[in-house]
Amino acid sequence: xxxxxxxxxxxxxxxxxxYLRRRRELRHTDGEELEDHLRSQITELTEAGLRTDEAFxxxxxxxxxxxxxxxxxxREHSERLWKQLVLPGEPDAAAAARTRRELPVMVACxxxxxxxxxxxxxxxxxxxxxxxxxxxxxxxxxxPALAAYFAWQRRVSPRVIGVLAALFVLGAVGANAYPxxxxxxxxxxxxxxxxxxxxxxxxxxxVGGDWRSDRRRMDFIRFTGEWLIYFALIxxxxxxxxxxxxxxxxxxxxxxxxxxxxxxLPCGAAAAVVVAAWLVEAKQSVIENMAPxxxxxxxxxxxxxxxxxxxxxxxxxxxxxxxxxALILFDLLLVVVLGLLLYALSARDPGARPGLFDRLxxxxxxxxxxxxxxxxxxxxxxxxxxGFSPNKTAALGENLILLTNLAWSAWLFLGFVRGxxxxxxxxxxxxxxxxxxxxWAWFVVLAFPLVFSFR
Amino acid sequence: MHITKDLVAASATPLVLGILAEGESYGxxxxxxxxxxxxxxxxxxxxxxxxxxxxxxxxxxxxxxxxTPPGGRRRKYYRITDQGRAELxxxxxxxxxxxxxxRGVWNNTQSALTPIPAPAWELGR
Numbered sequence: 001x002x003x004x005x006x007x008x009x010x011x012x013x014x015x016x017x018x019y020l021r022r023r024r025e026l027r028h029t030d031g032e033e034l035e036d037h038l039r040s041q042i043t044e045l046t047e048a049g050l051r052t053d054e055a056f057x058x059x060x061x062x063x064x065x066x067x068x069x070x071x072x073x074x075r076e077h078s079e080r081l082w083k084q085l086v087l088p089g090e091p092d093a094a095a096a097a098r099t100r101r102e103l104p105v106m107v108a109c110x111x112x113x114x115x116x117x118x119x120x121x122x123x124x125x126x127x128x129x130x131x132x133x134x135x136x137x138x139x140x141x142x143x144p145a146l147a148a149y150f151a152w153q154r155r156v157s158p159r160v161i162g163v164l165a166a167l168f169v170l171g172a173v174g175a176n177a178y179p180x181x182x183x184x185x186x187x188x189x190x191x192x193x194x195x196x197x198x199x200x201x202x203x204x205x206x207v208g209g210d211w212r213s214d215r216r217r218m219d220f221i222r223f224t225g226e227w228l229i230y231f232a233l234i235x236x237x238x239x240x241x242x243x244x245x246x247x248x249x250x251x252x253x254x255x256x257x258x259x260x261x262x263x264x265l266p267c268g269a270a271a272a273v274v275v276a277a278w279l280v281e282a283k284q285s286v287i288e289n290m291a292p293x294x295x296x297x298x299x300x301x302x303x304x305x306x307x308x309x310x311x312x313x314x315x316x317x318x319x320x321x322x323x324x325x326a327l328i329l330f331d332l333l334l335v336v337v338l339g340l341l342l343y344a345l346s347a348r349d350p351g352a353r354p355g356l357f358d359r360l361x362x363x364x365x366x367x368x369x370x371x372x373x374x375x376x377x378x379x380x381x382x383x384x385x386x387g388f389s390p391n392k393t394a395a396l397g398e399n400l401i402l403l404t405n406l407a408w409s410a411w412l413f414l415g416f417v418r419g420x421x422x423x424x425x426x427x428x429x430x431x432x433x434x435x436x437x438x439x440w441a442w443f444v445v446l447a448f449p450l451v452f453s454f455r
Numbered sequence: 456m457h458i459t460k461d462l463v464a465a466s467a468t469p470l471v472l473g474i475l476a477e478g479e480s481y482g483x484x485x486x487x488x489x490x491x492x493x494x495x496x497x498x499x500x501x502x503x504x505x506x507x508x509x510x511x512x513x514x515x516x517x518x519x520x521x522x523t524p525p526g527g528r529r530r531k532y533y534r535i536t537d538q539g540r541a542e543l544x545x546x547x548x549x550x551x552x553x554x555x556x557x558r559g560v561w562n563n564t565q566s567a568l569t570p571i572p573a574p575a576w577e578l579g580r
Contacts, residue, residue: 033482033505033531040483041501064500072506076513 110274113145114267139195142273154208197441217431225291230276292347306367334402475535
């Protein structure tokens with residue numbers, strides 16, 4: 001037998017293995033077992049006098065068709081049709097050592113987040129009497145640990161680590177340096193905007209310092225959606241755990257509520273921030289993203305709700321009752337619409353032609369815009385009456401930021417649906433706009449107390 | 456002669472367990488032995504032996520282990536367990552009953568049936 005035909009056989013077998021690998025029902029070890037069988041068969045046939053290629057063909061034929069094989073394997077291993085998150089992963093050699101360390105590092109970061117919640121307690125700052133301190137600093141407990149985890153995972157450069165550390169320090173200063181009264185509006189604004197600002201700092205760590213890249217920013221948007229879902233799921237599980245802990249301890253006459261309020265809830269929530277992030281990373285390629293699925297379900301429903309609202313408003317000629325909270329409510333509505341838009345974009349194949357769902361999306365954005373413009377018109381008349389308080393200014397600023405984003409998105413979307421604009425432009429617009437959110441969030445945290453003289 | 460699919464499927468488990476009862480083995484060798492025992496009449500699709508072996512393993516009738524001969528490829532071996540031996544004994548009892556019943560039927564109806572013609576090459580001898 002010549003060396004050439006020997007090589008050819010190896011190539012053929014490798015190709016055959018590639019086909020096997022595409023079948024989800026067959027694991028790596030199954031492929032190995034079947035290959036051993038194939039090789040034994042080929043050896044026997046060649047020993048009986050067949051040429052290598054003939055032996056290969058016969059052996060493959062006797063093995064049975066791929067469809068039949070994977071059907072039988074699926075019948076025996078039906079669990080494999082459900083994608084499972086296997087913690088150590090299939091042995092793929094190369095990155096194995098690092099993945100082995102992944103779990104301990106994640107646990108360490110989660111523990112760091114959990115314990116940092118209790119650090120202020122050592123200095124006599126309790127949950128009960130210093131509620132506003134915890135509200136302001138909430139994000140400073142968990143997010144540094146999360147950023148540290150990503151910094152380790154992405155092996156970011158020391159320069160980026162320095163920038164991250166500086167931003168977290170800046171956040172801590174912004175939250176604590178100003179002499180804000182516990183009941184001032186600025187405290188509430190800081191409690192809302194600092195997490196947002198620091199979340200985008202985590203984003204810098206998530207993209208491994210490569211924050212200028214549009215693609216990586218989109219990845220961070222995807223990550224954020226999945227993270228929220230996982231965090232909510234962990235929260236639900238935590239609720240069940242809490243209920244059972246309280247109930248069972250009550251049954252033996254012990255009161256566990258103190259422990260739960262002081263330890264389980266705050267530490268658990270901080271650790272869940274890291275665990276949820278790790279889960280999203282670990283299952284990234286295993287399970288389909290949930291946020292786009294939810295988007296698909298809710299986009300038509302939201303379109304219906306918004307249109308119904310518009311129709312009802314026109315029909316009854318009821319003006320919008322501009323209460324104090326109305327602006328915030330409509331801000332939140334814009335956030336939801338933006339979220340629906342973002343997660344539809346994040347999952348879309350950039351090359352696909354515009355379809356029905358895209359038109360629906362456009363309808364959603366336009367109806368939200370119309371509603372928001374009506375709200376703004378109603379509010380402008382009253383804004384002089386109110387004067388500019390921190391809360392109203394922040395709510396108005398956010399409304400304008402979101403309105404600008406959605407208005408331009410609608411314009412780009414229209415161009416795309418009519419086939420005049422590539423889809424990439426829309427994606428680019430969204431990923432670049434993240435910078436605006438970051439600037440605004442930091443501005444509210446750092447400048448608002450000064451501008452409004454600590455009100 | 457073509458043996459129907461159902462019959463092949465029904466006899467697969469006792470055959471594999473019976474072969475493994477004689478000693479540990481691996482897929483290809485098991486298949487060869489089935490071939491030899493049936494004089495080449497029992498035709499299995501090679502690949503389908505493995506889901507069967509995996510099922511027997513899940514049920515606890517056999518256990519598997521990987522072995523690498525020096526300088527050779529890794530190979531998965533199967534070994535029968537005590538539970539598998541018990542299962543084999545049970546299957547054997549069931550098959551014996553079936554075979555006995557069939558033999559009774561064949562004997563009763565033998566006179567009514569025309570004898571099975573001998574194969575052509577035997578006639579020519």
